[in-house]
Amino acid sequence: MKRRHFLASTGLLTGGAPAQAQGAPIGDGQDHGSFADPKPLVPLQARADRIIHIAVCTRPFRALGPRIQAQRLGRQVVVHNYGHGGSGWSLSWGSAQQAVALALQAHKPHQRDRRMAVIGCGAIGLTSAIVAQRAGFQVRILCRDRPPDVPSASATGVWSPASRICTQEHATPAFEQQWQAMARHSFHQFQNLLGLAGDPVEWTDGYLLSDTPFNQSGAADDDHGHEPDYPYLQRLIPELRPRSQTLQPHEHPFAVPHARRYAQLLFNLPSYTELLLTRFHRNGGTIETRHFESPREWAGLPERSLINATGYGARALMQDHTITPVRGQTARLMPQPGAHYGIRWRGHNLSVVPRRDGTLVQAQDEHDFGNADLTPDRDASVAAVQRLAQLFPA
Ligand SMILES: Cc1cc2nc3c(=O)[nH]c(=O)nc-3n(C[C@H](O)[C@H](O)[C@H](O)COP(=O)(O)OP(=O)(O)OC[C@H]3O[C@@H](n4cnc5c(N)ncnc54)[C@H](O)[C@@H]3O)c2cc1C
Structure with missing residues (x-):
C-alpha cells in the first residue's frame, strides 16, 4: 500500500x-x-x-468505489449512496446528483407522490437531501445521529476527491468517467459557496x-x-x-x-454543515431520529423513494462487507x-x-x-x- x-x-x-x-x-x-x-x-x-x-x-472505503445504485424493494425504490472512503465531502454534490438522477428515473411520470426519505444525515445524506429538494422532492431525513455527532463531522475538510475512493484494479474506464463527473460537478458547486458568512x-x-x-x-x-x-x-x-x-x-x-x-x-465543516442544515430546513425538510436494524424496516415508511446514505453504518445495516x-x-x-x-x-x-x-x-x-x-x-x-x-x- x-x-x-x-x-x-x-x-x-x-x-x-x-x-x-x-x-x-x-x-x-x-x-x-x-x-x-x-x-x-x-x-x-x-x-x-x-x-x-x-x-x-x-472512512467508509470500498475497493469497488462508492455504491451509487438503485434497488427495488417491494413498492419502494432505494438508491444507495454510500462508501465514499476519504472523499465523501469532496464528491458529495456530484454523488448526490447521480443518486437523485437514479431516483428520478425510477419515479413514474404519473406518480404524484413526491415524498422521499433520506436515511443518514452525514455529508452524503444532507447533500443528497438538498439535491433531491431541488429536483422537486419533499424530503424527510431519518437518521440515528445528526450533526455534529456524525462521522462526517470528524473529517478534515479539504478538497480530496481521489482519497481512498477505490483500488487501482477497480479503476475501470467506466468508473473513471463516473468519478470525473462527480468531481467536476462537486468542484463547481463549491465555487458557488465561496464568500458566504x-x-x-x-x-x-x-x-x-x-x-x-x-x-x-x-x-x-x-x-x-x-x-x-x-x-x-x-x-x-x-x-x-x-x-x-x-x-x-x-x-x-x-x-x-x-x-x-x-x-x-x-x-x-461546522459552518458548512450549518449552511446545509439551514438550506435543507428552509426548503421544508425535516429530520427525525430513527435507527434501522435492517432494510426490511423501510417497508413501513410511507415514502416510495429512498436514498440510503448511511456511510460506514451500511456495513452493518446492509451486511455489506465490501466496506472497509x-x-x-x-x-x-x-x-x-x-x-x-x-x-x-x-x-x-x-x-x-x-x-x-x-x-x-x-x-x-x-x-x-x-x-x-x-x-x-x-x-x-x-x-x-x-x-x-x-x-x-x-
Ligand atoms: C480523519 C478523516 C478525514 C477525512 N477528511 C476528508 C476530507 O478532508 N475531505 C473529504 O472529502 N472527505 C474526508 N473524509 C471522508 C469523509 O469524512 C467521508 O467520506 C464522509 O464523512 C462519509 O459521509 P457519509 O454521509 O457517507 O457518512 P456518515 O457521516 O457516517 O453519515 C452516516 C449517517 O447515517 C446514519 N446511519 C448509519 N447507520 C444507520 C442506521 N442503521 N439507521 C439509521 N441511521 C444510520 C448516521 O447516524 C449518519 O447520520 C475524511 C474521513 C476521515 C475519517
Missing part, C-alpha cells in the same frame, strides 16, 4: 509518483505567479497544551515542505506498506488541480530547505488568529489544515486500514504536534 495517496489525493504528489504524476510535482507542475504576495507568515504555536479536541472516525468554503494557501528536492524520490516519499494501491485519478481533472509555486529559502519561515506554496480548497473501515484521527489546536495556512511535510507524515474552528493536525497510522477502533490515541496526536513544532525552531 502506498501512503502516497496522502499527497496524490489532493494533487500534491511529488517524486516517486507513478509516471503520469511525475511530470506534475505539485498541481500542474508549473510555477504560477498568480499568488498574492503574502504577508510574512506567523509561526504556528505547535504545543500539546493547545490541543482542544481529538476526533476519530472511520462564516466561510463555509474557502481557498487558503498551503505549504508543501521537503527535506530533499521535490524531484527526488526515496525516503522522502510518503509511502506506507499496509493499504492497497490506489489509482492516481487526479490526472483526469488537470484543470482542477491546485496551482503551486516554488519558494526560495528566504521566502518562507520553515526549517526545511525545500518549500512550495499551493492553493487549497477547504471546507470549514479506515481509521483517521485529527487533533484540533486552538484557533490562532493570523496563522491561516496549511502544511504538508513530505516524508514526515504530517498534515496541517487551517480550519476556522482550529488548526487541524493530522498524521496517519500504519494500522489505520481495516481499523474501526474509535478510541482517541492522544500520544499519536501529541507526537504529530511535536513534529510540527520542529518546523518553527525558536
Whole structure:
C-alpha cells in the first residue's frame, strides 16, 4: 500500500509518483505567479497544551468505489449512496446528483407522490437531501445521529476527491468517467459557496515542505506498506488541480530547505454543515431520529423513494462487507488568529489544515486500514504536534 495517496489525493504528489504524476510535482507542475504576495507568515504555536479536541472516525472505503445504485424493494425504490472512503465531502454534490438522477428515473411520470426519505444525515445524506429538494422532492431525513455527532463531522475538510475512493484494479474506464463527473460537478458547486458568512468554503494557501528536492524520490516519499494501491485519478481533472509555486529559502519561515506554496480548497465543516442544515430546513425538510436494524424496516415508511446514505453504518445495516473501515484521527489546536495556512511535510507524515474552528493536525497510522477502533490515541496526536513544532525552531 502506498501512503502516497496522502499527497496524490489532493494533487500534491511529488517524486516517486507513478509516471503520469511525475511530470506534475505539485498541481500542474508549473510555477504560477498568480499568488498574492503574502504577508510574512506567523509561526504556528505547535504545543500539546493547545490541543482542544481529538476526533476519530472511520472512512467508509470500498475497493469497488462508492455504491451509487438503485434497488427495488417491494413498492419502494432505494438508491444507495454510500462508501465514499476519504472523499465523501469532496464528491458529495456530484454523488448526490447521480443518486437523485437514479431516483428520478425510477419515479413514474404519473406518480404524484413526491415524498422521499433520506436515511443518514452525514455529508452524503444532507447533500443528497438538498439535491433531491431541488429536483422537486419533499424530503424527510431519518437518521440515528445528526450533526455534529456524525462521522462526517470528524473529517478534515479539504478538497480530496481521489482519497481512498477505490483500488487501482477497480479503476475501470467506466468508473473513471463516473468519478470525473462527480468531481467536476462537486468542484463547481463549491465555487458557488465561496464568500458566504462564516466561510463555509474557502481557498487558503498551503505549504508543501521537503527535506530533499521535490524531484527526488526515496525516503522522502510518503509511502506506507499496509493499504492497497490506489489509482492516481487526479490526472483526469488537470484543470482542477491546485496551482503551486516554488519558494526560495528566504521566502518562507520553515526549517526545511525545500518549500512550495499551493492553493487549497477547504471546507470549514461546522459552518458548512450549518449552511446545509439551514438550506435543507428552509426548503421544508425535516429530520427525525430513527435507527434501522435492517432494510426490511423501510417497508413501513410511507415514502416510495429512498436514498440510503448511511456511510460506514451500511456495513452493518446492509451486511455489506465490501466496506472497509479506515481509521483517521485529527487533533484540533486552538484557533490562532493570523496563522491561516496549511502544511504538508513530505516524508514526515504530517498534515496541517487551517480550519476556522482550529488548526487541524493530522498524521496517519500504519494500522489505520481495516481499523474501526474509535478510541482517541492522544500520544499519536501529541507526537504529530511535536513534529510540527520542529518546523518553527525558536
Ligand atoms: C480523519 C478523516 C478525514 C477525512 N477528511 C476528508 C476530507 O478532508 N475531505 C473529504 O472529502 N472527505 C474526508 N473524509 C471522508 C469523509 O469524512 C467521508 O467520506 C464522509 O464523512 C462519509 O459521509 P457519509 O454521509 O457517507 O457518512 P456518515 O457521516 O457516517 O453519515 C452516516 C449517517 O447515517 C446514519 N446511519 C448509519 N447507520 C444507520 C442506521 N442503521 N439507521 C439509521 N441511521 C444510520 C448516521 O447516524 C449518519 O447520520 C475524511 C474521513 C476521515 C475519517
